[in-house]
Amino acid sequence: MKIRVILADDHRIILAALSSLLARTADIEVIGEATSGAELLEMLTRMQPDIVVTDIAMPGMTGLEAARRIAEIDPDLPVLALSGHTDKHFVLGMFNAGVRGYLVKSAAGDELPRAIRAVAAGDTYLSGEVAGALAEGVRAGHTAERAGPRLGPRELQVLTLLAAGKSSKLIAMELQISPATVEVHRRNIMRKLDLHSVAELTKYAVREGLTDP
Amino acid sequence: MKIRVILADDHRIILAALSSLLARTADIEVIGEATSGAELLEMLTRMQPDIVVTDIAMPGMTGLEAARRIAEIDPDLPVLALSGHTDKHFVLGMFNAGVRGYLVKSAAGDELPRAIRAVAAGDTYLSGEVAGALAEGVRAGHTAERAGPRLGPRELQVLTLLAAGKSSKLIAMELQISPATVEVHRRNIMRKLDLHSVAELTKYAVREGLTDP
DNA sequence: CGCCGACTACCGGTAAACCGGTAGTCCCGT
DNA sequence: ACGGGACTACCGGTTTACCGGTAGTCGGCG
Known part of the structure; x- marks a missing residue:
């Protein structure tokens, strides 16, 4: 039973490249590719993927907005967010919006299939870089609560x-x-x-x- | 005779994905992958690729600086720049720095191999989106000589x-x-x-x- | 249960941004 | 000498920022 994935990224070259990368993984199948948030949402009304993998930076709809809309359509659908940066406020916002995995693009290539498997299985996935940033925020304690x-x-x-x-x-x-x-x-x-x-x-x-x- | 490519992108997932995409093209071979500008320059002292394909946004070295350094090492080495945005001043700056191709990531996936073939053959490649911006700039009297x-x-x-x-x-x-x-x-x-x-x-x-x- | 914060939405007002001109002086380069 | 750019200054106009309210829903928290 393959994991059925819908990919979304406004950069079509990157979209094609990610699709190609996942095509090499035997247990993952890309059943849809979207180049905008609106297209992704439209796709979700027609298809039943096991997981959505989406870039968080898309013109016309931010990652937060997309995550909220997806949660409205199907609260149980796992979403793995792909992001370029590790800002802790943003990461927390994404998780609050219902995202179940957060992967930074600077992670190793083989982290993507691992993250997809984890999130599709119901687990939560967090890139090491982001985990560090969040831990720093927690360790500082007062910093996260008062200063910001x-x-x-x-x-x-x-x-x-x-x-x-x-x-x-x-x-x-x-x-x-x-x-x-x-x-x-x-x-x-x-x-x-x-x-x-x-x-x-x-x-x-x-x-x-x-x-x- | 395959086109020998060195790929550079600080986002390792994207790097792996692009490599996977190019691996599907029979006449293109990725002989090196760099995750930073410094690593790319180091690689060029050991390898002789036919073309360098690099993201313009890498921490520690801007695309402009990387392009200038590459031109210092080998002025005849074709460089194809990959970028997310279409700012015309930036594009002009890159061409002045010696870049021979400029591809926006929102272009279709099959534009990448086409751009690589064109630039490797000595031609200049420009994404349609950027071409529009440049034409506008030329019409407004901005010449390539004064990019800054x-x-x-x-x-x-x-x-x-x-x-x-x-x-x-x-x-x-x-x-x-x-x-x-x-x-x-x-x-x-x-x-x-x-x-x-x-x-x-x-x-x-x-x-x-x-x-x- | 009531309070508070987030999100949604509106009314009205002053100040500022933004864009189109015109125009004078000065200096610099062709 | 003439053009062009920088700096100075003004007129008029539309749009947006910014600030003061009010008000409804919703979810969390004491």
Whole structure:
């Protein structure tokens, strides 16, 4: 019984390459490939995979948004997130959104099939690099609790898109919510962080690794 | 006679996946895989590939720097750059640094072997998405010779203060000039850099080291 | 159960960003 | 000498940021 996988990545070359890599694994079968969050969700209404493997950075839908939508469609469907960075806030947000595995791209190639098998079997998979970052956060204890004003997953999404230079209207369209709501999110973020300009928010996002400078 | 390729990407999963994808192509052979710019340069002192395929975003060495170093080692070695974004200044910079092909990751999977064959044969390869951006740039009067948009000293001052989160009015008071003049400076900066939001200007300033994130 | 935080959404308002011009001075390079 | 870029400054316009409220649902927590 092969593990049936749907792959998602907006970079089609990477998508084809990952598919090729998984094709070499005897017990894993790629039954669908999506190049956007919307396409992935549409695919899930027609197919019943054992697991979804998706890049967290896709235009039009962030990884957090995709994870929430997938959980709405099928809360029991395991999702393995593929990410380039190890920001702990983001990782925690993804797990809160229902993701069951988090794999950084800098991990070894053979970690991907292992992660897929683990998550498909109902386990939780966490890359070593991310585990270290999370442990550091826990070890610091007070750092994670007090020093960092905690933003909700939606707020992290909005902050990331703001740091990308997008307007509230654009962000609203991408997140499929009202511009007024995006406004409120931005204002709450500014209040929590005590930052009152897009420039400062952008630098904060860069410091937190939410976006590349 | 197979085309001998050295692959470089800091994301090892992607590296393995790309290698797997190329292994399916009969006339292309991956003879080396590097996970950092330094490892790639070291590899080039021992091996003689027909072409280097490298991601432009690697920690410890930017794509521009890697391209220059490779050109120092062997000016005739074709380099195909793999990138996620289509910023035209960056693309022009890469070509000025000696790169002979530029492929965006969102291109179709079969574009990679085609690009490799073209570049290995001495041709220049450019993804369609990037070609559009470059054509636009040429039409606007930007020639390949001046890839680096030069900012005047006053413009650099204004950019730094903008990245600090200050308003035009505040900047005007600090620089002892009219707010209208600050406006003009900001608009000229945005036109030159082709960036149209404070968030993007801020990230540019961080990249250029004008301010700390 | 009630409170609080997150998320959703709206109204109204002031300030600022953003874009299109025009225009003068200065200096530098062809 | 003439063009071009930098710096200075203004006019007018649309869009967005930013701040002050209010208000509903939902889930968690004491």
